[in-house]
Amino acid sequence: MIETTPSATSMFHRAFSQKLETDDRSPIVTFELPISGDSYGILLPNVGFWIQLIATVVVGGVFLSIISLAMHTFVVERRNTATAYLVGWGAVVPACILGPISILEFLDIRNLMLRFIIGCILPPITVYKCISTMYGTNPKEVEKSKKIFALFISSSQEIVFDPRTDEAAKATFSEVFSHLVKFLQYMMLNGIYFSWISAYEFHPFGVVAARDGYISSPSNIICLRQLANNFSIALLYQLLLTFFGEGLVAISSILTGLRFRKMMENPVFTSASPSDFWGQKWNLVIHENLKRGVYKPVRKRFSRNVAMVSSFVASGIFHEWILLGK
Template sequence: MVVAFVVHRFIVSPRQQNKRNGSRIQGFMIGYGFIIPFLLLYPLALLDALGLKNITLMVCICGALPNLLLLRVVEAMHDTLPSFATESRGNLVLYYAGTLQVLMDEETGRPVPLTTSIFVTKAMRFLYIFLQTGFLFSLLIPCEYHIAPQRQIGSFLDLFYWGNLFNAYMVALLTSSILDGGASGLGILTSICTGMAMQSFSDFPMSRSSSPSDFWGNRWDRPVASGLKRGAFVPMRKCGLSRHASAILTFLVSGLIHEYMLFLMTKRQGTIGFRSSSSSSSNNSNNVTPEAYAPNYGNQIFFFLWNGVVLLLERALEGSPIIQWTSKHLPQPLKTALVLLTVLPVAHLFTDEYIRSSFYGDTAFAFPLISLHRLEGPSS
């Protein structure tokens, strides 16, 4: 909220009142010189002050939210904010304070009010995701997030080993459920407080994506996708970079943001949560302690650059006969499977860090779990 007031006072309002270049330079100086460094540094001080022990809280409070806010500050500096956010200071505060964006009526361009029907739909979706996430945790925790046989990556073909792909799919599905559930819950609270409906966090990326660009641009993590588009891609285009260069650099920005969040995880204090059903055993060689976690820096960047290259290849080949035939005749489930095959082979580069840091294990405490125990017969 404080950041929104500062941005409106020193960046948005001067630009609206004075279109000369001086106000833009002032905005860049305040944004890049003060606000963005503050958003990158204050989470470190906040972690020390709060002494957080839960990785999930650390990532959400000190990683995801400040970085989403950072992108929205860049939007203000480069005049790429959504029109709703520029209409008043209150709207800008709402835009900056909410993880999800306000749902806008396509005909009127005005916010959609929260109705009983919308509330019930959102609440039922949240409940479904909540139970689904608990079920996925119940499946994955006992087997250390590897349900299928796992093959060590020793060659390019190993990336496409069926067991690796299946395990990557299950962890990706879990990740999608965690993010969607958390954001949906915050969205419901925001709607209750403001009386406005919020956009959905995601749109079934693991089951309905029709192309890599559809997966990343329309379905997976919509707040970050829109933040990267308006806070990275469009500003680069306005600065004269080509579409291809802007796209790759946008994925690089996403990779850097996630590398920063790995760095925040190393600041964890206290004892670790559980990763598996046997994590309480002192003899478990897979147990991870906060002191032992050392990120493999660079993997997040590689993961996002890989997907950036995939999107460039999609755009380069979109006019080819095979792509045209596929988009028109292939059933939707097969389209989605092909899309996921562009992501899952390297998905372990992303998710393994969150497994090792116990992000998933700490998140599991918030969900109901099913624990299966073998029944022992009476002893003789």
């Protein structure tokens, strides 16, 4: 009898055999709050989900490594030539959009969170990086070597460079440990906060009067109850993005030994102005990619106002893509 070694493809199919379309976990402990009498339970993490999440990161990394090789060979080394633009717009950009969709179908990934990561987040960020590469608006440090360029393309997080040497900064043990601790802290905090807010169907301060599913008057939009609900949702998104951001920074530093920039800087509680909120603290990954992939290329040929409007439209398309994916 001849034993055969499972191929990488079959291993990935096996990893995604559990579809995780519903959460069928049972609480290991249940308890009631003494005042309200509400019943709560504690669930253990789903090991299958975390295995699939790691496999998703690996698949995405391999795909983006291939993209980075094509971009460096045909775009970086041939910048400002017809070949660079033809390959960039004609091959790489379509591949950035269609590739992740093909991965979802090939591996039959059905979990909404995993589909969101691969199908909604990966394509636009890679497209922005492809455009910034074509038009020469990447940080000069990322194109000094194929290795750093591959890390720049394949990582969703921003690499930190030493301003004195222009080399990628090394991550210290204390920095990596700090990100891991914050990751675990935010995992527990998200579990508590999500359980609380979802129990009220994401309207913890009550439902505002609506007609046919829509808020019926402007006064209901700016009332304290609706503003409080909006704040609670903004806080939920901040907690979720910070949780995933800390995890991505930690795993990226462990795998590469390099330092990466945080995704969030506590924007809900520390922002001094709307521009500080959106430009300096909220989802810095999207902000930087929009700036390099849309604003700067447009600004090279048009006015500042045109570049700003283009960035705003691109941001709108990005979020519509997310809604379409959901």
